[in-house]
Amino acid sequence: VILDVGDDGLGFDLAAPRENGHYGLSGMNERAALCGGELKVSSKPGKGTAVRLTVPA
Structure with missing residues (x-):
């Protein structure tokens, strides 16, 4: 299972x-x-943030 969240x-x-x-x-x-x-x-000031969670199904 992969969950990606970003802004x-x-x-x-x-x-x-x-x-x-x-x-x-x-x-x-x-x-x-x-x-x-x-x-x-991953994140950079002024550029947003991305988070990826990977867990076995």
Whole structure:
């Protein structure tokens, strides 16, 4: 199963340090791994964000 979600919003810098208490992407990665899947995120400031979740059917 593949789920793709994207937008053309503000985007963000994936390499930027995370603020304390912000664990959204880490939590999503952990949940995907627990299902035997993979989460890929790409984003650029001013260009939007794309997220792909792949899990076994």
